[in-house]
Amino acid sequence: MRRTLGTLLLLVSMYIKSQMEYRGAFWLDRLAQIVSYGAVLLGMWILLQKFQLLGGWNWPELALLFSFQLLAYALGASVSFTQLRNLDDLVRLGTLDALLTKPINTWAYLIFSGLNIGYAGHIILAIPVLVWALLAAQVSWSIGTALFFVGSLLSAMSVTGAVITMIGATAMIWVRSNHLFAIFFGFWELTRYPLNIFPAGIQAVMLTIVPLAYISAVPVAVLLDKPVPLLGDFAWLAALLAGPLLTLIAIAHWRYAMSRYQGAGG
Amino acid sequence: MTALIEARGVSKRFRQHRRFPGLLGAFKTLVTTEYSEVTAVADIGFDIAAGEAVGYLGPNGAGKSTMIKMMTGILVPSDGTLSVLGRTPHLERMANARQIGVVFGQRSQLWWDLPLIDSFTLHQRIYDIPLARYQDNLARFSELLDLKPFLDRAVRQLSLGQRMRAEIVMSLLHDPKILFLDEPTIGLDVVAKDAVRRFLAEINRERGVTIILTTHDLQDIETICPRLIMVDQAKLIFDGELGKLRSALGSARRLTLEFATDPGPVILSTATLTSDDGLIKHYLLERDDVSLVQVLSEVGNDRDLKDVALHEPNIEEVIRSFYQRRNTAAAITP
Amino acid sequence: MSAYTAFVRSGFLTSLAYRNEVWANIFGKLVQVFARVAIWLAVYAGVTAVDRISIGDMITYALLGGVVMGATRYDRIIRHVGTALKTGDVAVWLLKPVHYPLYLLSIEAGASAYTFLLAVVPTIVIVALVYGMHPPASLFHGVMFVAYCGLSFIIHFLCAAIFGVLAFWLMTIFSLEWLLQSLISLLSGLLIPFWFFPEPFGSIASHQPLAWLVYYPSAVWLGRLDIMQTLLYFGFGIAWAGLLTLTLTLLWRRAASRITVQGG
Numbered sequence: 001m002r003r004t005l006g007t008l009l010l011l012v013s014m015y016i017k018s019q020m021e022y023r024g025a026f027w028l029d030r031l032a033q034i035v036s037y038g039a040v041l042l043g044m045w046i047l048l049q050k051f052q053l054l055g056g057w058n059w060p061e062l063a064l065l066f067s068f069q070l071l072a073y074a075l076g077a078s079v080s081f082t083q084l085r086n087l088d089d090l091v092r093l094g095t096l097d098a099l100l101t102k103p104i105n106t107w108a109y110l111i112f113s114g115l116n117i118g119y120a121g122h123i124i125l126a127i128p129v130l131v132w133a134l135l136a137a138q139v140s141w142s143i144g145t146a147l148f149f150v151g152s153l154l155s156a157m158s159v160t161g162a163v164i165t166m167i168g169a170t171a172m173i174w175v176r177s178n179h180l181f182a183i184f185f186g187f188w189e190l191t192r193y194p195l196n197i198f199p200a201g202i203q204a205v206m207l208t209i210v211p212l213a214y215i216s217a218v219p220v221a222v223l224l225d226k227p228v229p230l231l232g233d234f235a236w237l238a239a240l241l242a243g244p245l246l247t248l249i250a251i252a253h254w255r256y257a258m259s260r261y262q263g264a265g266g
Numbered sequence: 267m268t269a270l271i272e273a274r275g276v277s278k279r280f281r282q283h284r285r286f287p288g289l290l291g292a293f294k295t296l297v298t299t300e301y302s303e304v305t306a307v308a309d310i311g312f313d314i315a316a317g318e319a320v321g322y323l324g325p326n327g328a329g330k331s332t333m334i335k336m337m338t339g340i341l342v343p344s345d346g347t348l349s350v351l352g353r354t355p356h357l358e359r360m361a362n363a364r365q366i367g368v369v370f371g372q373r374s375q376l377w378w379d380l381p382l383i384d385s386f387t388l389h390q391r392i393y394d395i396p397l398a399r400y401q402d403n404l405a406r407f408s409e410l411l412d413l414k415p416f417l418d419r420a421v422r423q424l425s426l427g428q429r430m431r432a433e434i435v436m437s438l439l440h441d442p443k444i445l446f447l448d449e450p451t452i453g454l455d456v457v458a459k460d461a462v463r464r465f466l467a468e469i470n471r472e473r474g475v476t477i478i479l480t481t482h483d484l485q486d487i488e489t490i491c492p493r494l495i496m497v498d499q500a501k502l503i504f505d506g507e508l509g510k511l512r513s514a515l516g517s518a519r520r521l522t523l524e525f526a527t528d529p530g531p532v533i534l535s536t537a538t539l540t541s542d543d544g545l546i547k548h549y550l551l552e553r554d555d556v557s558l559v560q561v562l563s564e565v566g567n568d569r570d571l572k573d574v575a576l577h578e579p580n581i582e583e584v585i586r587s588f589y590q591r592r593n594t595a596a597a598i599t600p
Numbered sequence: 601m602s603a604y605t606a607f608v609r610s611g612f613l614t615s616l617a618y619r620n621e622v623w624a625n626i627f628g629k630l631v632q633v634f635a636r637v638a639i640w641l642a643v644y645a646g647v648t649a650v651d652r653i654s655i656g657d658m659i660t661y662a663l664l665g666g667v668v669m670g671a672t673r674y675d676r677i678i679r680h681v682g683t684a685l686k687t688g689d690v691a692v693w694l695l696k697p698v699h700y701p702l703y704l705l706s707i708e709a710g711a712s713a714y715t716f717l718l719a720v721v722p723t724i725v726i727v728a729l730v731y732g733m734h735p736p737a738s739l740f741h742g743v744m745f746v747a748y749c750g751l752s753f754i755i756h757f758l759c760a761a762i763f764g765v766l767a768f769w770l771m772t773i774f775s776l777e778w779l780l781q782s783l784i785s786l787l788s789g790l791l792i793p794f795w796f797f798p799e800p801f802g803s804i805a806s807h808q809p810l811a812w813l814v815y816y817p818s819a820v821w822l823g824r825l826d827i828m829q830t831l832l833y834f835g836f837g838i839a840w841a842g843l844l845t846l847t848l849t850l851l852w853r854r855a856a857s858r859i860t861v862q863g864g
Contacts, residue, residue: 003391003394006391007391007392010391011388018378018379021380022379025775028770028772028775032776032777032778032779032782035778035782036778036779036781036782037782040782040785042786043786046792046796046797046798047791049798050643050796051643054639055642093373094372097340098368098373098375100359101338101363103360103364103394179624182624182628185628186628190635193635197639197642198638199638202634202635202638262340262341262356263278263341263344
């Protein structure tokens with residue numbers, strides 16, 4: 001166990017070392033991402049200057065939603081997205097085959113050899129906004145809400161990682177999975193807004209088959225004591241359970257996809 | 267002595283989504299789900315003993331890589347049984363992985379942006395190689411393949427030949443019992459090819475590492491592998507010593523007889539006349555057991571024979587003529 | 601010329617070859633446009649008009665944004681140009697009797713035509729049936745909208761291609777992609793029309809080239825510009841397109857000559 005951990009840490013440090021070969025580009029990329037997400041936030045601010053409320057949410061509340069989503073996404077995606085987005089390439093080029101001949105867990109190797117420190121940009125933007133919004137929005141703090149905040153953030157991060165892992169793993173069955181990522185990011189953009197503004201169909205989808213509501217809209221609504229469509233009083237529980245539950249499903253899916261790839265599952 | 271690798275009736279089939287050509291076809295592809303089944307490996311069986319070096323030869327798409335992937339546990343056979351080091355490869359992939367080395371010619375397992383030595387260090391950690399053993403192996407192999415000058419250079423700055431040498435060294439660092447190589451010399455220049463071949467032959471001889479390599483370069487097999495397994499269109503067509511390939515594939519030797527004076531038509535029972543230029547006559551020796559002496563004694567001493575030339579077809583010719591015959595046969599049978 | 605029509609065709613067919621992507625595209629677009637409409641319904645919150653703009657206008661605006669921006673993909677263009685320049689693959693094109701930028705324009709036109717027909721049109725029809733959509737303010741505005749759409753495609757292409765060529769010097773396609781994305785999301789009018797911007801930002805935003813991507817075509821359809829203004833701003837748009845073409849040509853020549861001189 002300790003040995004495996006050491007190997008994974010070595011993988012992470014090797015990846016960081018190879019990223020730092022292009023340090024100038026690295027930081028330029030982070031800057032570009034901060035500017036880009038900043039522009040989204042600015043757009044939201046412009047809209048709220050004109051209209052004051054969006055689906056019953058004011059500016060600090062929306063800023064809280066935005067930054068919570070960005071932080072949860074960055075943390076979850078850093079252990080999944082860039083590594084698994086290219087899984088279809090790895091399959092096509094045979095890199096995955098080479099990995100399968102090593103005495104190390106394939107998933108662990110993939111994830112830790114590409115642990116994406118590039119999400120630093122997201123985090124640098126998200127944390128100050130989150131801190132400001134937590135202070136400016138009307139959160140009634142107690143030990144309960146504080147625990148819920150931490151727990152739901154961890155859960156949200158797991159939801160992100162689990163959903164991306166499932167999409168990525170599909171590449172092992174269908175060879176290409178990019179189109180699923182296109183759908184994912186379509187829904188993902190919606191998670192910057194309160195769930196209640198969308199048609200009931202989209203709400204239902206985002207609470208079930210594309211469970212992205214749990215990475216922001218549900219937990220932040222609970223935190224701000226706002227009603228959550230369809231879930232009602234169970235929203236807090238769903239927000240906390242979504243992460244662990246989806247992680248288990250993602251593990252099962254990964255195993256299934258792997259066995260299909262090897263031709264064991266028919 | 268039991269076999270290190272045992273294959274019995276191994277087959278592998280893949281399903282492919284059907285595509286239709288053209289603009290209308292593109293729309294049709296959108297809405298249909300038709301599959302066609304492709305057989306990559308069909309009913310192949312062989313035994314490989316410890317210390318052997320086996321060349322796995324065949325044209326593109328003959329199922330060479332698929333077989334390697336099944337032996338290394340990456341793919342699961344559709345039919346048949348496969349045993350490597352006494353284990354079923356895909357069920358005990360991890361356990362096997364520690365005892366085999368794998369080199370895929372066209373996909374690097376090295377870290378592109380980092381010094382070469384870093385990839386080796388990682389390998390040591392992943393395979394849990396005792397440090398002394400690792401250093402020992404690294405020193406020895408680096409010496410043999412001349413890696414020392416560029417161990418500290420970033421992989422992206424190395425030439426293809428240097429990278430392939432590094433891949434091979436890496437695959438041997440954990441003292442594998444079997445080394446699988448998929449097209450190890452593809453794309454290399456003559457000098458690099460030669461270095462790789464000599465190294466592999468030496469590893470096989472001195473360390474007793476069993477080697478299985480796929481290639482379509484015969485030179486690889488002539489230098490490294492006494493034994494050849496040849497596949498074509500998913501099926502096994504030859505398994506044995508390289509020297510026996512000719513008779514197995516039925517490629518005839520050619521004989522040219524030159525006479526001082528034209529003896530007229532000379533018909534022999536031991537050789538078939540293929541062309542007659544008067545003074546010079548060409549024959550095919552279709553039977554392998556016929557010796558030159560037998561042919562010459564049939565010709566006799568009374569026909570003013572001036573010169574004799576026997577052409578042993580080289581392996582490349584044997585194989586080429588085999589594929590040509592197979593293709594014409596395929597063209598005739600509907 | 602026939603070479604370029606062949607490129608258009610192959611761009612179209614390549615996109616069509618991946619059927620799962622086709623369905624995913626349609627679905628993704630549908631979600632996006634639904635979401636944009638949902639946002640406007642939410643901020644209007646039952647009010648019929650804000651600054652003389654009705655909720656019906658805004659729904660139409662959101663749908664039109666999908667029409668003009670739905671098909672062209674700046675990221676694809678940047679990546680195409682950027683990679684070709686960085687890897688030196690572009691040298692192959694310099695040897696052929698084809699202008700690389702025009703080749704790219706053709707490929708992109710084919711790919712866009714595909715997305716337009718198979719993803720944008722069905723999406724818009726579905727959303728329009730659900731929420732309703734205003735017709736163009738007049739026949740003149742309708743005809744001019746089509747012309748503005750053509751202009752929008754050209755300016756979109758030019759901006760993306762310029763960013764792509766910049767990759768030759770900046771060495772990071774990634775940053776350029778993200779930067780252009782932020783500019784487009786804010787300054788094309790895709791998310792918020794400039795009439796809702798606080799002044800003077802509204803006036804500034806409506807005079808930069810990206811405004812012709814979404815804002816002007818949609819404003820023309822809705823009749824926010826009278827006949828004179830419609831023609832005048834079309835002229836301005838063409839002037840911007842000319843200026844951008846000049847910029848692209850100059851940058852391209854620079855990069856191409858660097859490649860031929862240094863051998864990539």
